[in-house]
Amino acid sequence: MNRVTIKEVAARANVSYQTVSKVINHKVEVLPETEERIWAAVKELGYKPNYTARSLRSKRSYTIGYTWSPTPHGLTNPILDQFLQSMFHTAEQAGYYLLCFPFHEENERQLQVYSELIDTGRVDGFILSSIEYKDPRIAYLLDQKFPFVGFGRSDDDVVFPYIDVDGELGVYQSVKHLVEGGRKKIGALAWPEDSRVGNNRMAGFFLAMDEFGLPVNADLIARGSGNYEFGYQACDELLQLPSSLRPDAVVALNDYMAMGAMAAIQKQGLIPGKEIAVTGFDDNPIVQYLRPSLTTVQQPIWDIGQKVIEMLIYQLNEEKMPDPICSLIPPKLIIRQSSLPRSMKGGMA
């Protein structure tokens, strides 16, 4: 339990301890002979530099702070595990670790934790997710000039480093795929209009509808909490519409709503992917097993976790903003059975 210090290494290598420090940190060239002696001593004694002392002197904690909004009850976060693991791995390679702390819904309390971590010197930077419009954390960190990188965007006029999935493109691809399958009356299951992520994804819906010359019918767009129940209920209501209005496809902004929609369709004795196509978003592993399996949009989570950390570490090392300061990652449409093309007969009618 008694730790080896740099002085013991120095004594064994017959140099001053400061020289050991410099050699270890590659701050100076010494005689090959000396260097060898030092490394030998390090190895023989099993010396590992004390993190705290190093951190105190160099004013770097080699620690990255992260918190995220907990999954609402009744859902699981399909990307959390992979996102965290990819960040841990990328950070470790650069000699960093992640400090995870609780998420507080209340803005003031939330900021308190961030400022605590900054003022006590526990972290060198933050990764932000669960970002919304007017996110107070972004204003605060920009004001403090404290390094951070977001997974996701905030308001368009706020400039900060982030990586985001191109949700617009993802939904655009979904709609395009549906149209190519002969679908014409396309509905959507979305979040409320104050959802940053939701609006981004819906932009792809509107763009595609416009591009393919399809009318957007406001009655076919339902907004609510993005869970299974809402998807079920909203889709059930769509199915009550007179057959002239009833959608032949439903784009859901996440997989849970899509699963709810599929259940509602099946309850009516219809088959998702036949009478009514359904698409989701996220590619929750479970959806490949549904009957029919769900067409959805997959986000390259591992890449995102990696990039987000790399961007932050760039900021820490170079002390300037990354260039480009932000980037969008294209997601991938995974086509399955829930969006089979409309039979030719129907498509030509």
Next chain:
Amino acid sequence: MNRVTIKEVAARANVSYQTVSKVINHKVEVLPETEERIWAAVKELGYKPNYTARSLRSKRSYTIGYTWSPTPHGLTNPILDQFLQSMFHTAEQAGYYLLCFPFHEENERQLQVYSELIDTGRVDGFILSSIEYKDPRIAYLLDQKFPFVGFGRSDDDVVFPYIDVDGELGVYQSVKHLVEGGRKKIGALAWPEDSRVGNNRMAGFFLAMDEFGLPVNADLIARGSGNYEFGYQACDELLQLPSSLRPDAVVALNDYMAMGAMAAIQKQGLIPGKEIAVTGFDDNPIVQYLRPSLTTVQQPIWDIGQKVIEMLIYQLNEEKMPDPICSLIPPKLIIRQSSLPRSMKGGMA
């Protein structure tokens, strides 16, 4: 960005900085008047003690290390988010944060990371999960006398602090419930015999079968990787058995296998919960939405995360093992449609 130090506080309060330290840490009694002056200065300057300096001197990092085995591809970990959040909250209340680091499958590399964190003084203790038989981390940490608490057990003869879900009780309850519903030929979908968690849960199966006087038929017990595909395939094979042998209920050791089993049953034109009952384990939020909804065993994850942290902090503060050194938490059987009682006619036959 210039941080306030304890000396500035001292200057403003007209005392020595050491006195400020003592007052802040409640190490000494001073005149109420002086104390007031100090706290006022702290507040006015917004002083937050530098974590690194404090940590260097007091040899405590106020940090807890944690890593976990990443979810295999095609699955999501239904309890990860809640487990982490509950630990973060509990730790925060005691002034601790969690340091999360990557999981390495290879034993030696894995231990390297643990020893690195210990030797550099980055953490005061660990929480362990994904524990298996002969877990090298446990041997190592016990040998180093480094504080840790496990979520889960290892070999029976290894004594260390842990909290575990009573998987045996959970499966026992499942079987009991099935028997009470008139089921007699009960099969199981399990992990391989080298799975610590699996064997614990299966113990409940055997206990219940024995207690209710039902024969255990080895042909009705399938073992494999606990995913959807295995559940599907194994159950499909059970359904091929001649009707005299075919099970009227299947106990799966997790929800994914249960979902696979339900799909296999449905493929045969049968209804889970009618001809063949199915139960799972974990209460993945999704299973309440399946048709039929899945009977399963729910683990009180929030409580476990809390307890595990409390046990560790007890060790850190008291410098002795918690008493009792380990405890089992009873899980809760959630009864849904996949395990409806056999119709009386069938039950009496």
Next chain:
DNA sequence: TAATTTCATGCGAACGTTCGCATGAAATAG
């Protein structure tokens, strides 16, 4: 009134590094 105890606060040192400059020997130049 002198000796002792109590109380409130101060002081020096230490935790284990990194940083910037100093130093002395060897090598090169004039």
Next chain:
DNA sequence: CTATTTCATGCGAACGTTCGCATGAAATTA
């Protein structure tokens, strides 16, 4: 052969705390 440069290493200080003991004044006791 002296003056200068280069090279390898050493040295003192600092980072911002906490810790243990010292100190001096006030309060108590004899």
